Amino acid sequence: MSALAARGVHVRFGAARAVDGVDLEIGSGEIVALVGESGCGKSSLARALLGLVRPVRGTVECADRPLDYRRLKEFRRHVQLVLQDPSGSLNPRHTVYEAVAEGLRIHKVPGDERELVAAALSKAGLRPPERFFLRYPHELSGGQRQRVVIAGALVLEPDVLVADEPVSSLDASVRGEILALLLRLRTELGLSLLVVTHDLGLAWNIADRVAVMYLGRIVETGDTARVLTSPRHPYTKALLSVVPEIARQDPIVLKGEAPDPSRIPAGCRFRPRCPAYAAGLPAELAERCEKETLPVLPADRGHHAACVLP
Amino acid sequence: MSLLELRDLSVTYAGDVPAVRGVSLSVAPGEVLGVAGESGCGKSTITNAVLRLLPKSATVGGSVLLDGEDVHGMSFGRLRAVRWATASIVFQGALHSLNAVRTIGRQIAEPILLHEPKTSRKAADLRVGELLEQVGLPARRARDYPHQLSGGQRQRVMIALALACRPRLVIADEPTTALDVMVQAQVLQLLSGLVKDLGLALVLISHDLSVLGTTCDRVAVMYAGKVVEEGPASVVFDDSRHPYSGALAGAFPRVGDPRFRYAPAGLAGDPPYPGDLPAGCPFHPRCPVAFDRCSEAEVELLDVGAGRRAACLRAGEAS
Amino acid sequence: MTAIAWQRRRATASRFWADFRSHRSALVGLGILLFFGLVAVFASVLADPAGLDVTKATAPAHAAPSGDHWLGTDQNGRSVLTLLIHGTRVSLIVGLAATAIAIVIGTVIGIMAGFYGGWARSTLMGLTDWFLVIPFLPLAIVMATVLGASLLNIIIVIGVTSWPGTARLVCAQTLSVRERPYMERARALGGGDWHQMTRHILPNVMPLVLAHVVLTVSVAILSETTLSFLGLGDPTRPSWGYILDNAYGTGAMSNGEWWFVLPPGLCVVAVVLAFTLVGRALEAVLNPRLREGS
Numbered sequence: 001m002s003a004l005a006a007r008g009v010h011v012r013f014g015a016a017r018a019v020d021g022v023d024l025e026i027g028s029g030e031i032v033a034l035v036g037e038s039g040c041g042k043s044s045l046a047r048a049l050l051g052l053v054r055p056v057r058g059t060v061e062c063a064d065r066p067l068d069y070r071r072l073k074e075f076r077r078h079v080q081l082v083l084q085d086p087s088g089s090l091n092p093r094h095t096v097y098e099a100v101a102e103g104l105r106i107h108k109v110p111g112d113e114r115e116l117v118a119a120a121l122s123k124a125g126l127r128p129p130e131r132f133f134l135r136y137p138h139e140l141s142g143g144q145r146q147r148v149v150i151a152g153a154l155v156l157e158p159d160v161l162v163a164d165e166p167v168s169s170l171d172a173s174v175r176g177e178i179l180a181l182l183l184r185l186r187t188e189l190g191l192s193l194l195v196v197t198h199d200l201g202l203a204w205n206i207a208d209r210v211a212v213m214y215l216g217r218i219v220e221t222g223d224t225a226r227v228l229t230s231p232r233h234p235y236t237k238a239l240l241s242v243v244p245e246i247a248r249q250d251p252i253v254l255k256g257e258a259p260d261p262s263r264i265p266a267g268c269r270f271r272p273r274c275p276a277y278a279a280g281l282p283a284e285l286a287e288r289c290e291k292e293t294l295p296v297l298p299a300d301r302g303h304h305a306a307c308v309l310p
Numbered sequence: 311m312s313l314l315e316l317r318d319l320s321v322t323y324a325g326d327v328p329a330v331r332g333v334s335l336s337v338a339p340g341e342v343l344g345v346a347g348e349s350g351c352g353k354s355t356i357t358n359a360v361l362r363l364l365p366k367s368a369t370v371g372g373s374v375l376l377d378g379e380d381v382h383g384m385s386f387g388r389l390r391a392v393r394w395a396t397a398s399i400v401f402q403g404a405l406h407s408l409n410a411v412r413t414i415g416r417q418i419a420e421p422i423l424l425h426e427p428k429t430s431r432k433a434a435d436l437r438v439g440e441l442l443e444q445v446g447l448p449a450r451r452a453r454d455y456p457h458q459l460s461g462g463q464r465q466r467v468m469i470a471l472a473l474a475c476r477p478r479l480v481i482a483d484e485p486t487t488a489l490d491v492m493v494q495a496q497v498l499q500l501l502s503g504l505v506k507d508l509g510l511a512l513v514l515i516s517h518d519l520s521v522l523g524t525t526c527d528r529v530a531v532m533y534a535g536k537v538v539e540e541g542p543a544s545v546v547f548d549d550s551r552h553p554y555s556g557a558l559a560g561a562f563p564r565v566g567d568p569r570f571r572y573a574p575a576g577l578a579g580d581p582p583y584p585g586d587l588p589a590g591c592p593f594h595p596r597c598p599v600a601f602d603r604c605s606e607a608e609v610e611l612l613d614v615g616a617g618r619r620a621a622c623l624r625a626g627e628a629s
Numbered sequence: 630m631t632a633i634a635w636q637r638r639r640a641t642a643s644r645f646w647a648d649f650r651s652h653r654s655a656l657v658g659l660g661i662l663l664f665f666g667l668v669a670v671f672a673s674v675l676a677d678p679a680g681l682d683v684t685k686a687t688a689p690a691h692a693a694p695s696g697d698h699w700l701g702t703d704q705n706g707r708s709v710l711t712l713l714i715h716g717t718r719v720s721l722i723v724g725l726a727a728t729a730i731a732i733v734i735g736t737v738i739g740i741m742a743g744f745y746g747g748w749a750r751s752t753l754m755g756l757t758d759w760f761l762v763i764p765f766l767p768l769a770i771v772m773a774t775v776l777g778a779s780l781l782n783i784i785i786v787i788g789v790t791s792w793p794g795t796a797r798l799v800c801a802q803t804l805s806v807r808e809r810p811y812m813e814r815a816r817a818l819g820g821g822d823w824h825q826m827t828r829h830i831l832p833n834v835m836p837l838v839l840a841h842v843v844l845t846v847s848v849a850i851l852s853e854t855t856l857s858f859l860g861l862g863d864p865t866r867p868s869w870g871y872i873l874d875n876a877y878g879t880g881a882m883s884n885g886e887w888w889f890v891l892p893p894g895l896c897v898v899a900v901v902l903a904f905t906l907v908g909r910a911l912e913a914v915l916n917p918r919l920r921e922g923s
């Protein structure tokens with residue numbers, strides 16, 4: 001069973017095809033990492049999965065039922081969001097208590113609000129919770145702010161958490177703590193998690209499965225260990241080679257910036273920057289790179305790559 | 311001889327905030343020194359101290375020697391000549407502060423015309439084109455405005471700007487933070503290339519030890535205004551002698567290393583505020599291997615062999 | 630918990646006061662306002678309301694200041710000082726009440742226009758611009774003539790003609806708040822439009838509005854003076870503008886009866902100036918706080 005799934009999702013902003021046909025499943029209790037460079041459509045896909053933008057084509061499924069956009073409020077109790085910049089995602093005029101209680105008030109959750117807030121803060125690792133109730137965001141460190149955001153999501157007891165770059169604006173030493181917290185939420189609460197990131201190390205750290213996105217499509221997906229140790233798509237190989245580390249293969253630094261989603265090339269969308277294609281392929285393969293429209297990768301648990309190379 | 315030498319540099323901001331507390335470092339031409347450490351540990355303060363850009367209310371101790379000459383003893387005219395022409399800085403987050411209504415070509419030409427007023431307009435334009443090509447942008451982009459460039463391209467412009475007056479030392483403060491991995495790799499490759507081609511001395515500042523590990527010859531890890539570990543880049547990253555550098559290295563896992571699977575390494579607690587430092591080893595409240603003496607004894611940076619120094623009472627044990 | 634909450638609020642208030650106090654001119658303004666406020670509240674104590682009645686006036690008309698009538702008398706023999714004291718009350722009431730109307734309309738329209746894009750914004754901002762460009766006086770005169778001259782009508786006329794400035798300001802601020810990540814978080818939590826507008830946008834535009842209120846009051850008082858001066862005021866409730874109107878209408882200006890003209894004029898200038906000083910200071914104090922977000 002999948003907790004949250006995208007089926008053939010397309011998201012457009014004007015001419016930009018930000019998400020251009022994606023199948024993706026997050027199984028219950030599973031941690032999936034969505035990786036790719038800036039502008040490839042990761043956040044847009046995440047927002048579509050949260051019902052914050054409506055796909056022009058395709059559907060979002062929650063617990064195997066298509067998302068009903070007229071009953072979004074109910075859906076929101078199941079799927080929650082954690083944003084990149086914890087400083088920005090807390091209203092500077094609300095105290096920690098108000099920020100965490102906000103979800104409870106919106107959904108008129110029965111029970112002792114104070115207790116629920118305290119429990120959520122403890123789960124997010126802010127203990128003793130009472131000490132944080134009346135603080136304002138600017139009185140907290142970055143890591144603590146991110147914990148407040150997480151607590152605000154947890155208080156609604158969601159099944160799925162979508163975290164968009166949850167640690168990229170945090171300090172190195174705090175990063176691990178937040179990631180450990182996310183892992184613990186999975187084991188203790190059975191939470192499913194979609195982590196959006198451009199950091200492969202983070203995926204290696206916590207994800208069961210990885211989906212590599214390029215220009216609006218998932219180009220490789222599969223078990224984290226498989227994809228990151230024996231990548232098949234040239235783009236994944238390039239991404240892996242530039243993870244800054246010591247003593248490894250020569251980095252394959254792709255030229256140019258993230259390509260333009262309003263002008264997606266025909267054939268394989270990675271071809272203009274593909275090192276394998278540039279290095280010269282047998283004529284027959286090269287022609288397939290130029291002409292063949294590659295299919296959308298299936299959402300199952302297998303290891304797939306959208307490339308004509310074996 | 312080293313191009314830049316910090317001797318026991320200390321900087322105290324107004325309100326008794328000791329942001330840097332006795333730092334000694336040196337860089338030679340053609341060498342890349344990395345400085346790592348988390349937010350607020352004093353990295354940018356050092357950068358600013360090198361070119362005397364600190365606020366007037368800050369008190370500076372120790373000395374900063376550029377080519378053997380003390381920066382803090384220079385006359386103002388001499389200082390102006392030294393800024394840009396001997397040493398220049400790629401400021402943290404500066405890619406957001408390019409002037410939005412002037413072309414990047416004119417912005418790069420500005421320091422050239424300021425330092426060599428006799429340069430003709432044409433010669434300056436030529437030099438701008440040269441600089442842009444050097445950082446991997448076509449010369450025609452000189453006519454572009456900042457908003458027409460992506461984040462990575464803007465960072466390249468900042469580097470071109472720093473190279474404008476052919477400095478021999480460049481300090482890059484967090485040049486790749488906020489850029490994604492591929493663009494980060496592009497910028498790092500560019501900087502390494504410049505060091506090789508121009509024989510620059512480069513100080514690379516980052517909170518990401520793994521970035522420094524690949525690019526630098528030596529790294530210094532700072533905590534609470536002090537260097538806590540210094541040594542050849544790869545060994546500090548791989549086999550640190552200070553628990554803090556170990557934690558920093560662990561925060562950026564090695565993809566493919568099973569030790570990091572499902573085991574994000576973190577460090578409990580928050581970095582200390584410089585105005586209110588704990589006694590003894592300033593790291594002791596967060597140190598996973600602290601013992602009773604750590605909260606009392608003053609810890610100095612000591613030689614631990616093979617050109618390495620570490621400031622930890624346990625530095626000798628681990629190996 | 631509430632005790633700590635109160636303690637926090639007190640701390641915030643005292644920090645605010647310390648900031649505000651550092652603006653010298655604001656304190657002067659506050660002093661002037663306090664003075665006029667007291668005069669308005671104790672008007673009946675300071676001067677017998679019976680003195681407003683034309684039929685009971687015994688003194689000679691157009692008399693110069695004397696021991697009995699410190700500021701002389703008007704064309705009906707009423708003491709100008711009495712008129713002035715009671716006029717303070719009317720002028721302030723009109724200023725404050727009209728401002729309240731303007732601020733409510735302006736804030737509601739501004740938030741709606743900023744929050745909803747598309748046709749809602751074009752319509753609302755179009756309306757705002759329309760109110761901004763048509764000259765205030767003709768509109769107010771037409772409205773006051775149609776509605777008839779009463780204090781309430783004056784308040785309504787001024788209120789519904791002076792909101793566009795507030796609406797523009799609030800709309801601009803709403804647009805910037807709308808893009809903050811916490812708005813997206815509120816949406817993801819399930820918060821509807823009403824929730825987002827009242828819980829997130831309103832608290833973040835309030836400080837700006839507050840600073841603007843003070844400026845609006847001074848404009849409203851000026852407007853009231855203008856309308857009354859043009860004879861559109863409530864004749865049963867003398868305001869400063871009413872005194873000026875009478876002075877003008879009975880030739881006091883050309884006869885050199887300075888006591889009849891100068892005091893109400895100076896009062897208007899003083900109050901408007903005081904509100905402006907306080908408003909400027911409020912803006913300076915509240916605005917950086919809005920930015921650093923504490």
Ligand SMILES: Nc1ncnc2c1ncn2[C@@H]1O[C@H](COP(=O)(O)OP(=O)(O)OP(=O)(O)O)[C@@H](O)[C@H]1O
Nearest residue numbers: 013016018037038039040041042043044045198261
């Ligand atoms: N609201 C929007 N209006 C117009 N274009 C948009 C909007 N949001 C995103 N886009 C465009 O869609 C594309 C994908 O954007 P998205 O934010 O999903 O990328 P991302 O992978 O999350 O990048 P990053 O790592 O920088 O956050 C980009 O080209 C972006 O410019």
Ligand SMILES: Nc1ncnc2c1ncn2[C@@H]1O[C@H](COP(=O)(O)OP(=O)(O)OP(=O)(O)O)[C@@H](O)[C@H]1O
Nearest residue numbers: 323327329348349350351352353354355356365584
């Ligand atoms: N002008 C200033 N006045 C007072 N304190 C300052 C000033 N500038 C910096 N500080 C303090 O000095 C300390 C060191 O600041 P610095 O900017 O050098 O840190 P950093 O290591 O560069 O951090 P980051 O990674 O966040 O850039 C911080 O605690 C900071 O709050």
Ligand code: SF4
Nearest residue numbers: 268271274289307308
């Ligand atoms: S299909 Fe061809 S161009 Fe595309 S990634 Fe594979 S080899 Fe490269």
Ligand code: SF4
Nearest residue numbers: 591594597604622623
């Ligand atoms: S001196 Fe003690 S507290 Fe400091 S780093 Fe070493 S072991 Fe940890």
Ligand SMILES: [Mg+2]
Nearest residue numbers: 042043044164
């Ligand atoms: Mg994104």
Ligand SMILES: [Mg+2]
Nearest residue numbers: 353354402483
């Ligand atoms: Mg810094």
